[in-house]
Amino acid sequence: MRFQFKTSYNQDIRLFKDRIDTSWYGLLAVAVLAVPLLMSDYYVGEATWVFIYAICGVSLMALVGYTGLVSLGHAAFLGIGAYAHAYFLQHGVPWVVSVALAVTITTASGIVVGLPALRMTGIYLTIATLAFGVIIQEVFSRWESVTHGFAGMPVEKPTIFGVPFHDEWAFYYLCLFFLVLVLWMTRNLLRSPTGRAWIAIRDSEIAAQSMGVNLAIYKSIAFAYSAGLMGLAGALFAHKIGYLAPDIFTILLSIQFLLLVIVGGLGSLHGAVFGAIFVALLPPLIAILRDSIPASMNEAAQAMNIKLLAIIGEGIGNFLKKPGVEAGIFGLILVLVILLEPLGMYGRWVKIRVFFSTFPMYRGATFKRQKSYMRSERLR
Amino acid sequence: MSFFSVDNLSINFGGIKAVDGVTFDVKKGEVFTIIGPNGAGKTTIFNLVSRIYQPTGGKLVFDGTDITNVPPHRIAALGIARTFQNIELFEHATLLQNLLLARHAHKKSNFFSELMFLPSVRQMELEHREAVEKAIDFLDLQQYRDSFIVNLPYGVRKVTELARALCTDPQLLLLDEPSSGLNVEETEDMAFWIQDIRTLLGITVLMVEHDMSLVSAVSDRVLALNYGRPLAMGTPGEVQSHPEVIRAYLGG
Amino acid sequence: MCRGRKLVTFLQLTLNGLAVGCIYGLVALGFVLIYKATELVNFAQGDLLMLGAFVAYMAVIWWGLDYWLAFLISVVTIGVFGALLDATILRNVIGQPQFAVVMLTIGLGAMFRTFASVTWGSEIYTLPTPFGGVWQVGGVTLSHQYISIVVGTLILCGVLYVFFNHTRVGVAMQATSQNQLAAYYMGIPVKLIFSLIWAISAGTAAAAGILLAPVTLIDINMGLAVALKAFAAAVLGGFGSIPGALVGGIIIGLIELYAGATLPEGFKDTAPYIVLLIMLVVRPQGLFGTMTRKKV
Ligand SMILES: Nc1ncnc2c1ncn2[C@@H]1O[C@H](COP(=O)(O)OP(=O)(O)O)[C@@H](O)[C@H]1O
Ligand SMILES: [Mg+2]
Numbered sequence: 001m002r003f004q005f006k007t008s009y010n011q012d013i014r015l016f017k018d019r020i021d022t023s024w025y026g027l028l029a030v031a032v033l034a035v036p037l038l039m040s041d042y043y044v045g046e047a048t049w050v051f052i053y054a055i056c057g058v059s060l061m062a063l064v065g066y067t068g069l070v071s072l073g074h075a076a077f078l079g080i081g082a083y084a085h086a087y088f089l090q091h092g093v094p095w096v097v098s099v100a101l102a103v104t105i106t107t108a109s110g111i112v113v114g115l116p117a118l119r120m121t122g123i124y125l126t127i128a129t130l131a132f133g134v135i136i137q138e139v140f141s142r143w144e145s146v147t148h149g150f151a152g153m154p155v156e157k158p159t160i161f162g163v164p165f166h167d168e169w170a171f172y173y174l175c176l177f178f179l180v181l182v183l184w185m186t187r188n189l190l191r192s193p194t195g196r197a198w199i200a201i202r203d204s205e206i207a208a209q210s211m212g213v214n215l216a217i218y219k220s221i222a223f224a225y226s227a228g229l230m231g232l233a234g235a236l237f238a239h240k241i242g243y244l245a246p247d248i249f250t251i252l253l254s255i256q257f258l259l260l261v262i263v264g265g266l267g268s269l270h271g272a273v274f275g276a277i278f279v280a281l282l283p284p285l286i287a288i289l290r291d292s293i294p295a296s297m298n299e300a301a302q303a304m305n306i307k308l309l310a311i312i313g314e315g316i317g318n319f320l321k322k323p324g325v326e327a328g329i330f331g332l333i334l335v336l337v338i339l340l341e342p343l344g345m346y347g348r349w350v351k352i353r354v355f356f357s358t359f360p361m362y363r364g365a366t367f368k369r370q371k372s373y374m375r376s377e378r379l380r
Numbered sequence: 381m382s383f384f385s386v387d388n389l390s391i392n393f394g395g396i397k398a399v400d401g402v403t404f405d406v407k408k409g410e411v412f413t414i415i416g417p418n419g420a421g422k423t424t425i426f427n428l429v430s431r432i433y434q435p436t437g438g439k440l441v442f443d444g445t446d447i448t449n450v451p452p453h454r455i456a457a458l459g460i461a462r463t464f465q466n467i468e469l470f471e472h473a474t475l476l477q478n479l480l481l482a483r484h485a486h487k488k489s490n491f492f493s494e495l496m497f498l499p500s501v502r503q504m505e506l507e508h509r510e511a512v513e514k515a516i517d518f519l520d521l522q523q524y525r526d527s528f529i530v531n532l533p534y535g536v537r538k539v540t541e542l543a544r545a546l547c548t549d550p551q552l553l554l555l556d557e558p559s560s561g562l563n564v565e566e567t568e569d570m571a572f573w574i575q576d577i578r579t580l581l582g583i584t585v586l587m588v589e590h591d592m593s594l595v596s597a598v599s600d601r602v603l604a605l606n607y608g609r610p611l612a613m614g615t616p617g618e619v620q621s622h623p624e625v626i627r628a629y630l631g632g
Numbered sequence: 633m634c635r636g637r638k639l640v641t642f643l644q645l646t647l648n649g650l651a652v653g654c655i656y657g658l659v660a661l662g663f664v665l666i667y668k669a670t671e672l673v674n675f676a677q678g679d680l681l682m683l684g685a686f687v688a689y690m691a692v693i694w695w696g697l698d699y700w701l702a703f704l705i706s707v708v709t710i711g712v713f714g715a716l717l718d719a720t721i722l723r724n725v726i727g728q729p730q731f732a733v734v735m736l737t738i739g740l741g742a743m744f745r746t747f748a749s750v751t752w753g754s755e756i757y758t759l760p761t762p763f764g765g766v767w768q769v770g771g772v773t774l775s776h777q778y779i780s781i782v783v784g785t786l787i788l789c790g791v792l793y794v795f796f797n798h799t800r801v802g803v804a805m806q807a808t809s810q811n812q813l814a815a816y817y818m819g820i821p822v823k824l825i826f827s828l829i830w831a832i833s834a835g836t837a838a839a840a841g842i843l844l845a846p847v848t849l850i851d852i853n854m855g856l857a858v859a860l861k862a863f864a865a866a867v868l869g870g871f872g873s874i875p876g877a878l879v880g881g882i883i884i885g886l887i888e889l890y891a892g893a894t895l896p897e898g899f900k901d902t903a904p905y906i907v908l909l910i911m912l913v914v915r916p917q918g919l920f921g922t923m924t925r926k927k928v
Contacts, residue, residue, distance in 0.1 A: 009509040012476070013502065070731045116913040122730055123673055127867045128912050130860065131905035138902045185495050192494035192501055193487040196473075200481045203470035210430050211548060212456035212485030221491060251860070255738055262735050267472060323754050324852065328746025334739030338732050339724060 013191055015184075032176065036169035044168045049280040051175035052236050055182050057260045057272030059229035062186060064258065065266040066195065067222040068202030069117065070126045072254050073133030077227045079140055079249030081106045081234020083147050086155045086244055095160045103231040110227020114220045133251055140246035153244040175236050182229055183269060189225070190269075198222055252327075259330060263337050265346030274345040282333075283326055290320040382441075383408040383584060384552055389428060389438035390608075398424045400608035401438070406552070411578055411585040411598050415619070416605035417628055422588040423465055424608075426554050429586075430455050430462050442552065457485040461550035463541040465557045465588075471529045475540055478529060479515060482547035483508040515543045519573065535566045542573065546581070553577065555587040559594050567594060574598045592620065604628070640771040645889045651778035651847070653885020654785035658840035659862035660869065660877035661792075662833035668809040668872055669829045672722060672733045676741035677837050678859020683744055684710045684838025685850045686752050689759050699762055703842055707835045714834025715827040723826065741856070748852045759845040777846045784843045788836065789878065805829060861888070864908045870921020880919065883907075 006012070016022040036044050056078065063069050081102045088098035113132050117125050140147050147153055157166040158174065165174050189195045197218040200208035209215055238244060256279060264275020297313020300306075319325060341348050385405035391398055399421045406412045414422050427433045429440060431452040440448045442458060450458070461482075470478050486508070489501045516522055519539050524532060529540065538561065545553055558574065559567040571594050577583050578598075589595050595602060595616055602619040604611040612622040619625055662677045684706050691702035717740070725733050763776035796802040808815040808825045816822045841855070848854055865884045869876025884904045892900030911918070 009506050009513075010502075012509075013505055064731070070734070116909070116916075119916045120912060123734075123871055124867060124912060124916060124918075126731075126734070127863060128909060131864065131909050134860070134905050135902050135909075138898050142898045188497040189494055192489060192497065192505070193481075193484055194491060194494050196477055196481045197484060199473050199477065200470050200484075203472055204468040206432060207464065207468035207470065208481070209432070209452045210456060210462055211482050211544070212453050213481075214451075214453040258735055259739075262732070319750065322746075322750050324746050324749040327742045331739040331742025331746070335721070335736055335743070338728075338736045338739070339721070342728060342732060 015187060036172050041168045044172050046281060046284055048168070048172045048175050048240060050276050051172075051179045052233055052240055053260060053280045054179050054273045054276035055175075055229055055233040055236070056257050057264060057276045058182050058186050058269060059226045059233065060257050060261045061264075061266075061269065061272040062189075062198070062229070063222050063226035065261055065268070065271065066190070066202060067198040067219065069219065069222060070122075070258070071129040071226075072126050072251060072258070073113070073129035073131075073136070074226075074230055074257050075249040075251065075253035076133040076136035077106050077110065077230035078234040078237060078253070079136065079244075079246075080109055081231030082155075082238035082241075082244055082249075083140065083153070083234075084231070085235035086153050086238045087146055089156055090153075095158055099232065099235045102235045103228050106231025106234065107224045107228035110224045110230075111220055113227070114223030117223060118216045118219055130251065130254075133249075133254055137246055137249055137251075140249060147244070147246065150245060150247075155238045155242055155244060158239050171239065175240075178232060178236060182232070183273075186229075186269060194218065194221060256330070259334050261344075263333065263344055265344030265349075266342075268346045270349070271344050271346040274349070278345065282330070286320060286326055286329065290317055293317055293320075382406065383443060384586070385441045386425070386429075387439040387441070389425065389435055389440065391424060391428060391433055391435050391437075397608050399428065399435075402605070402608070402610055404603050404610070404613060406584060406586055407600075408584055409578065409582060410600040411574065411587060413587045413589055413595050413599040413602045413616075414605055415589065415592075415595060415602055415625075416611075420605040421608040422605060423556055425605075426462060426556050426588065429460065429554060456482075456548045456550075459549070459551035460554065461545035461548040461552075462554035463538075463545050463556055463558065465560065467534075467537050467541055469529045469537055469541060469544070474526050474528055475521060475524050475532070476512065476526060478540060478544050479512040479547045480508055482544045483511060485548055511549070512547055515546045518546070518576075519543045534561055535563070538562060538566070538570075539573075542570075546577070546583075550583055552584045552586060555585060555589075557588055557590060559589060559591045567591060570594065571597045592616075596620075636771075641893070643772045645893055646886065647772070647774065647782075648778055649886035649889035650882060651781040651885070652888065653865075653882035654781050654878075655840050655844045655858060655881070656862045656865045656884050657878040657881025658785055658788065658836050658843075659858055660866035660881045661789075661874060662836045662840075663863065663866045664869075664872060664874055664877045665829055665833045665836075667866075668874075669805065670718075670722070670726060670826055671730070672726070673730060673737070674722075674833070675734055675737040675859065675863075676744060677833070677862065678855030678857075679741040679744040680710055680714065680834045680837040680855070681841035681844070681858060682748060682850075682852060682855030683713070683841070684834075685759065685841035685845045685854065686748055686757075687838070688842045688845070689757050689850055690752065692759060693757075699760070703839070706842055707838045710838035711831040711835030715831040717834075718827045718830035719823075722830070723823065741859075745852045745856075752852075754852055757850040759842070759850055761846050763846065781843045781847070784839065785878075788839060792832070792836075801825075801828065861904060864904055867918055868908055868911060870918025873918070873920035876918060876920030 011017075016025055035047055039047075056074070059077075060071070060074055063071055084105045085098050085102040088101055089095070093101065113129065116128060120128055141149050143149075144151075157164070158171065159165065160174075165171050197208065197213045200211065200213055201215060201218060201222075205215060241248070260275035260279045261272060262275070263278050264273070265271030294310075294313040294317035297316075298310045301308070301310035301313070337344060343350075382405035387403055389402045390400050402421075402425060404412070414425065416422055424433065428435050431447070431450055431454075435448065438448075439446065442460060445458065447455070447458065447460075470481065473481075488504055493501050516525060519542060521536070521539060521543055524536055524540070529537060532540065538558065542555070542558065545555075555574070558570050562570060574585060574587070575598055578585055585598075587599070599616050601614065602616050603613045604619050604622065604625045606624075606628040611624045611628060612619050614622075659677055659681060662680075663674060666672055666674045687709050688702045688706040691697045691705050692699060697705070721740070722733075722736070725736055761777065761780070763780040765776045767774040767776075796806060804815070804820045805825055805828065807818070808820055808822055812822055815825075840858075844854070844858065848858075861884055862881060865880035866877050867880070868883060869878070869880030884907075887904050887907055888900055891903030895903065
């Protein structure tokens with residue numbers, strides 16, 4: 001077991017806990033930087049999706065995981081960022097300015113949505129954001145002079161200060177840069193009064209207020225910051241997808257973002273990244289399994305001369321090929337996570353680490369959850 | 381002029397007059413206790429003072445300032461802190477984070493400097509940390525510093541709430557039933573702490589409490605309340621032997 | 633003459649809006665019943681509606697049963713399914729944050745849709761009903777389909793009203809919704825009551841699905857659209873109020889039809905949400921809801 005001896009207050013403030021921690025992150029950084037050198041464009045492209053989703057995850061984590069405000073309308077912010085960026089690029093605005101404008105516009109819309117949200121809690125807020133999402137999606141399809149409606153809107157590849165970021169690997173590094181920036185900024189907020197105010201609002205509004213937190217201001221900041229990050233993600237998303245259409249930014253996408261933060265682990269930045277890996281990589285994984293399971297089961301069947309295996313493999317393959325199965329698998333995983341591991345992948349990860357670091361003295365009850373009956377949320 | 385005065389304070393919920401014309405004032409440096417049967421309106425008075433509820437009538441004056449219309453998030457900065465009857469800690473944060481949040485009223489940073497975590501923010505964080513460590517030492521909470529509140533026993537949570545209130549650097553401390561749910565030993569500790577808070581830190585205490593031994597041990601003056609109306613005021617002994625108070629408690 | 637035609641159109645829209653609104657109201661009712669009792673918000677309500685429609689379709693087309701028998705089978709099957717859902721899954725998450733529960737039911741809904749698409753296929757199906765005809769009353773076309781929805785809703789509400797107010801079980805349910813602990817001490821089997829409430833909600837959704845089937849046709853996504861509107865209806869009425877849910881549903885249905893007929897394209901589906909947003913800003917607790925605050 002590793003003990004941390006604390007000798008200065010700075011130790012709790014700094015980004016990485018100690019030297020061992022820092023070296024792990026260093027190793028991770030090297031691995032992530034090396035991906036484009038070692039892997040094919042396909043995998044680099046998928047990894048880029050992870051980064052973009054991770055920015056979305058951080059955005060939602062700030063709002064849902066830390067401030068406790070649930071939004072079912074975040075796809076709309078992503079869309080606003082994406083369309084704004086694409087529109088400005090089309091009109092010859094330089095890339096950096098265009099992204100800045102897109103972020104500003106989404107931040108502003110976040111504040112506009114956040115204002116009525118100040119008076120609402122729980123389910124009322126959720127439904128209000130849902131309504132916002134539906135309305136904005138309709139705007140995307142009707143405001144044809146800007147969005148080109150269902151005809152779609154092509155997005156050019158990024159060129160920043162004359163430097164083209166057209167290749168998969170170049171765009172990979174660009175997205176990585178923004179993800180690291182976003183993680184750093186969010187971590188900064190979380191170790192400052194703003195982040196603590198968010199957490200306080202999440203856990204007890206009344207106590208937060210009595211300790212000097214202005215609920216309206218900090219909820220607005222959470223909304224604005226979250227929306228702004230979503231706008232940034234939207235700009236990158238626009239490049240990645242290459243072609244914008246209104247039916248991308250549906251409530252199902254908003255639900256997917258919520259799924260991301262839950263599966264990743266609410267209330268942790270690690271969770272946002274874990275969740276992004278899961279959400280971005282599950283569909284390609286299913287696609288791969290769809291073909292490889294029947295094939296490999298068939299081989300096994302021939303090798304061992306058991307016909308049943310081939311039939312089962314065939315069945316699984318056919319099932320995975322049916323339309324709508326992917327959504328069901330996402331649903332199943334969501335249900336399992338909430339029932340079995342409410343702290344998500346990050347929670348599981350912490351448990352595994354504690355298991356190994358305390359081995360062989362791990363006690364099953366270390367993480368036993370206290371059951372709380374009758375914790376009414378009607379009166380929040 | 382008195383340090384904190386409550387003048388003819390009233391509030392109605394629908395038809396119920398939860399607090400009905402309560403007047404008292406608290407002198408600087410004393411421990412003033414409000415007693416009364418359940419539902420008498422004691423917690424409601426605290427909620428009025430912390431400005432969570434808007435009074436239907438009356439006036440609150442703290443240290444020369446009329447706070448009857450101050451928004452609730454300004455109260456801490458003015459120097460009034462409180463604890464809650466049923467513990468309102470930030471459960472999914474560590475004890476340290478809970479106490480640091482209490483420094484919120486004293487923050488000097490803005491959003492953008494925090495976003496970049498400028499050196500000034502770090503400096504401020506270190507100062508907050510120092511203040512918080514004083515409270516941790518004062519109330520002997522060192523071993524729980526990095527524990528999450530959900531994992532702490534009830535008694536420790538109660539002390540944590542007290543520590544959190546102290547971290548706001550209050551001049552007036554409102555304690556809502558500090559001993560409820562504590563065992564005998566913990567209650568005794570609480571009594572010592574309350575006395576220390578008054579004598580060592582010089583903080584004025586306004587308290588709601590049921591445990592009469594604790595009340596007698598620490599209070600200078602006591603106000604008895606029933607159905608939102610004051611029954612009697614005086615030293616603990618006087619109030620306890622007041623016939624109206626006895627009648628109220630025996631359900632007369 | 634022109635005024636007359638306008639009036640006819642208006643009446644026509646009102647009838648159709650009323651019918652659609654009744655469906656929203658019924659689904660919203662399901663939301664509210666469950667919420668009042670268990671504080672869970674069941675986002676899968678719409679998918680239960682979809683399953684109900686599919687079960688009825690299967691009974692009529694695959695097994696060749698009579699419409700009314702199929703109706704009964706579907707309502708009972710989905711009702712039992714709802715009770716089982718409660719007993720096996722949802723009971724475990726009472727006390728967890730509301731948001732987790734909402735996501736759980738969203739996940740369940742996605743699973744139901746996949747189940748339906750694998751079992752029944754992802755095409756669009758028509759359920760033959762006995763309500764094919766129309767009545768012409770002074771130029772207004774009263775289609776039996778729409779009338780069946782309104783009448784069906786009235787009957788269902790009547791049955792539920794009698795059940796909740798005049799049977800022991802119903803009164804026990806009301807008591808449980810108001811105070812679980814007190815109900816438990818009074819000897820009411822709270823868990824069983826919860827399952828029963830789920831059964832009623834799910835059964836109501838199934839009935840709504842069958843009534844709606846001739847209007848929107850049956851496909852795996854029919855529930856989602858309805859559920860979102862019904863959800864808006866429940867909030868509009870003040871989440872937690874049963875009359876509020878029905879009134880909210882009808883308001884949403886009417887707005888939808890009127891907006892579709894009079895406003896530019898695109899407003900049919902967004903107008904209900906615009907109204908909802910405005911209402912939430914003006915009156916955050918909904919039409920019939922009361923603002924409650926946590927006591928400290
Ligand atoms: N927010 C509220 N809404 C309605 N009634 C309230 C509210 N807060 C307190 N009350 C009522 O005011 C009365 C006094 O309550 P309280 O101050 O909590 O009593 P106690 O003296 O036990 O602390 C009680 O009858 C209580 O029901
Ligand atoms: Mg009280």
